[in-house]
Amino acid sequence: MTENRSYLLQGNQACAYGALAGGVDFFAGYPITPSTEIAEILASELPRQGGRFIQMEDEIGSIAAIIGASIAGAKSMTATSGPGFSLMQESMGYAYMAEVPCVVVDVQRGGPSTGLPTKVSQADTMQAKWGTHGDYYPIVLAAASISECFHMTVRAVNLSEKFRSPVVLLLDEVLGHMRERITIPDKSELELVERRKPTVPPEWFKPFELTPTHISPMAGYGEGYRFHCTGLTHDSSGFPTSDPAEIKDKLDKLKLKITQNSDEICTYKQEHIDDCHIVVIAYGVAARVAQQAVRIARHKRFKVGLFQPDTIWPFPEKALRKALENADLAIVAELNQGQLINEVKRIAHSKVKVDGIFRYDGDIMTPHEIVKKIREAN
Amino acid sequence: MAVASTIIYDYLRGKKKFPHVWCPGCGIGITMGALLRAFADLEIDKNDVVMVSGIGCTGRMPVYCDFHTLHTTHGRAIAFATGAKIAKPNMKVIAVCGDGDGLAIGGNHFIHAARRNIDMTVVLVNNKIYGMTGGQYSPTTPHTKLGSTAPHGNVEHPFDVYELTKGAGATYFARGTVYHATLLQSLMKKALSKKGFSVVEVMSNCHTLYGRLNREGSAVKMIEWMKENAVNIKAASRKTPEELEGKVLIGEMLDIERPEYCEQYEALIDQLGGRPKDKPEAEESPEPEEIKK
Numbered sequence: 001m002t003e004n005r006s007y008l009l010q011g012n013q014a015c016a017y018g019a020l021a022g023g024v025d026f027f028a029g030y031p032i033t034p035s036t037e038i039a040e041i042l043a044s045e046l047p048r049q050g051g052r053f054i055q056m057e058d059e060i061g062s063i064a065a066i067i068g069a070s071i072a073g074a075k076s077m078t079a080t081s082g083p084g085f086s087l088m089q090e091s092m093g094y095a096y097m098a099e100v101p102c103v104v105v106d107v108q109r110g111g112p113s114t115g116l117p118t119k120v121s122q123a124d125t126m127q128a129k130w131g132t133h134g135d136y137y138p139i140v141l142a143a144a145s146i147s148e149c150f151h152m153t154v155r156a157v158n159l160s161e162k163f164r165s166p167v168v169l170l171l172d173e174v175l176g177h178m179r180e181r182i183t184i185p186d187k188s189e190l191e192l193v194e195r196r197k198p199t200v201p202p203e204w205f206k207p208f209e210l211t212p213t214h215i216s217p218m219a220g221y222g223e224g225y226r227f228h229c230t231g232l233t234h235d236s237s238g239f240p241t242s243d244p245a246e247i248k249d250k251l252d253k254l255k256l257k258i259t260q261n262s263d264e265i266c267t268y269k270q271e272h273i274d275d276c277h278i279v280v281i282a283y284g285v286a287a288r289v290a291q292q293a294v295r296i297a298r299h300k301r302f303k304v305g306l307f308q309p310d311t312i313w314p315f316p317e318k319a320l321r322k323a324l325e326n327a328d329l330a331i332v333a334e335l336n337q338g339q340l341i342n343e344v345k346r347i348a349h350s351k352v353k354v355d356g357i358f359r360y361d362g363d364i365m366t367p368h369e370i371v372k373k374i375r376e377a378n
Numbered sequence: 379m380a381v382a383s384t385i386i387y388d389y390l391r392g393k394k395k396f397p398h399v400w401c402p403g404c405g406i407g408i409t410m411g412a413l414l415r416a417f418a419d420l421e422i423d424k425n426d427v428v429m430v431s432g433i434g435c436t437g438r439m440p441v442y443c444d445f446h447t448l449h450t451t452h453g454r455a456i457a458f459a460t461g462a463k464i465a466k467p468n469m470k471v472i473a474v475c476g477d478g479d480g481l482a483i484g485g486n487h488f489i490h491a492a493r494r495n496i497d498m499t500v501v502l503v504n505n506k507i508y509g510m511t512g513g514q515y516s517p518t519t520p521h522t523k524l525g526s527t528a529p530h531g532n533v534e535h536p537f538d539v540y541e542l543t544k545g546a547g548a549t550y551f552a553r554g555t556v557y558h559a560t561l562l563q564s565l566m567k568k569a570l571s572k573k574g575f576s577v578v579e580v581m582s583n584c585h586t587l588y589g590r591l592n593r594e595g596s597a598v599k600m601i602e603w604m605k606e607n608a609v610n611i612k613a614a615s616r617k618t619p620e621e622l623e624g625k626v627l628i629g630e631m632l633d634i635e636r637p638e639y640c641e642q643y644e645a646l647i648d649q650l651g652g653r654p655k656d657k658p659e660a661e662e663s664p665e666p667e668e669i670k671k
Contacts, residue, residue, distance in 0.1 A: 028460075028461060048650045048652045050654065060454065061487055064460075064461065067461065068463075068465070072462040076465070090451050221428055221462060221465075222425060228441060229449065230449035231449065239441060
């Protein structure tokens with residue numbers, strides 16, 4: 001790819017080029033529709049750039065390999081779809097517990113089970129939040145355009161490095177295979193984040209040190225800092241603990257490093273929010289439809305606006321609360337039976353009526369379905 | 379002894395980490411001792427070693443060893459190790475697994491790592507049972523033997539770990555017992571020096587569960603059984619099949635050469651001009667057609 005030139009790319013291609021631009025130098029994956037193009041491109045491109053690609057024996061192996069590579073010092077990523085994402089969940093939990101930066105791209109398809117391999121869905125919204133067991137606070141981004149497939153992949157890598165946490169990027173079948181024009185930015189325009197390295201002498205190094213930001217410096221393998229890393233609940237030195245105070249410190253650390261920094265993590269877009277009575281809330285590819293619907297409805301003089309979270313977990317709660325200040329109704333548009341709507345209801349806190357428009361038959365909704373809902377509400 | 383105590387200070391993590399979790403008399407301690415002495419013999423810098431484990435009694439070994447240590451999810455040690463090895467090909471990577479962890483839940487990763495012939499050493503502690511969860515039968519529990527989930531005798535038949543390893547494509551396999559600790563040390567030394575996927579199967583004793591359920595006696599009795607029933611592979615060729623019935627073959631059983639994964643991948647990077655990493659412009663790669671403005 002040459003910078004500052006326009007290309008007609010699929011979402012999966014843009015995601016793969018975003019990974020390269022974001023500094024990913026290790027990818028492990030397993031073939032699964034509709035995500036496979038990401039692995040194919042990186043298999044071709046990574047070794048050309050000194051990076052490494054491996055096709056593992058399953059998705060369980062893929063997530064394990066990217067965690068191992070990241071702890072060793074690489075910027076690592078995998079890409080999959082629903083069934084593979086399910087297989088990865090146990091070791092996702094490991095990555096949350098052991099605070100391992102890595103990016104997991106889930107190109108969503110219809111479910112449950114094998115479901116609809118070649119059809120669109122947003123049904124992994126809650127799996128991305130609660131897929132593995134235990135208390136943890138994921139960072140989940142939802143891209144809505146081909147350009148965002150690129151930029152959000154870069155951002156996902158940056159967030160994972162900064163917060164020492166896995167980051168899930170949700171795409172979907174439509175986005176993965178749809179083509180749009182995209183301009184690949186110059187490298188100098190992209191800000192890349194590197195994980196904080198320890199500066200103390202090795203004997204003082206604590207891989208899970210409690211810090212004011214709750215983020216601990218992380219050493220790679222072969223850098224002179226020998227440390228232990230485990231999925232067992234551990235103290236700041238990384239060794240298993242059963243001391244209640246240390247257990248609480250650890251779980252608070254996992255929570256606070258995300259919740260205290262949610263203003264930085266959460267981004268969102270909005271249109272016509274200032275004077276609207278109805279707020280349409282949508283994310284991912286459904287937001288594209290919602291955007292069109294809002295523009296059509298505006299043209300017909302309905303007082304309607306759009307709120308589109310880029311980060312769905314943590315949810316941009318303050319921003320939505322503000323967007324709903326003057327509204328009477330929120331309409332949540334999702335390609336599932338209603339998952340994020342519950343978060344919206346929680347935030348709206350019965351002050352605003354929350355209604356949903358859901359499509360889960362493998363097809364994407366049309367702007368007119370949303371416009372109809374807006375019209376009915378008036 | 380003086381040497382042994384130096385090794386203890388050099389390779390074990392002293393503070394807070396002991397006493398260990400294993401039952402008194404457990405063979406995993408002997409295994410760990412042999413492994414650390416092998417490292418000392420080879421004079422490998424601790425900063426260059428990654429020790430990965432999964433879940434189970436054997437999975438606890440990395441806590442005590444002063445390397446880069448990674449205690450992972452159940453069965454996934456070899457998959458985590460694969461990632462670490464590929465990301466840092468110069469590191470010496472070892473995975474320690476039990477028979478359940480390495481061959482049941484982790485069996486898929488085991489055979490595929492062997493097939494790739496990726497450079498790592500797997501120390502597979504075979505005590506024929508799931509110890510940590512309380513004595514359930516494992517992929518190496520012999521037919522008819524008892525486990526807490528095989529109360530009427532094991533209906534299944536065990537893996538022959540040598541045949542499995544060889545068939546999957548590994549380049550080195552050796553078997554030892556916790557009685558033959560010196561031999562174990564030399565086999566581990568050989569495995570660690572081998573470029574490729576190497577496996578050392580360690581026949582160990584779980585007297586607490588396997589021994590109790592199957593009336594094989596105390597730790598001492600079980601280890602004495604190994605002394606009496608282990609036959610070195612070199613001596614085995616002079617014995618008849620009848621004489622070898624019920625015996626455990628030990629020693630170096632496989633040592634062949636095949637291209638190693640990381641070497642091949644690093645050569646591919648060189649061939650594609652992928653080094654140094656910050657090379658300004660990679661060779662022209664097939665890229666999507668530019669939009670005509």
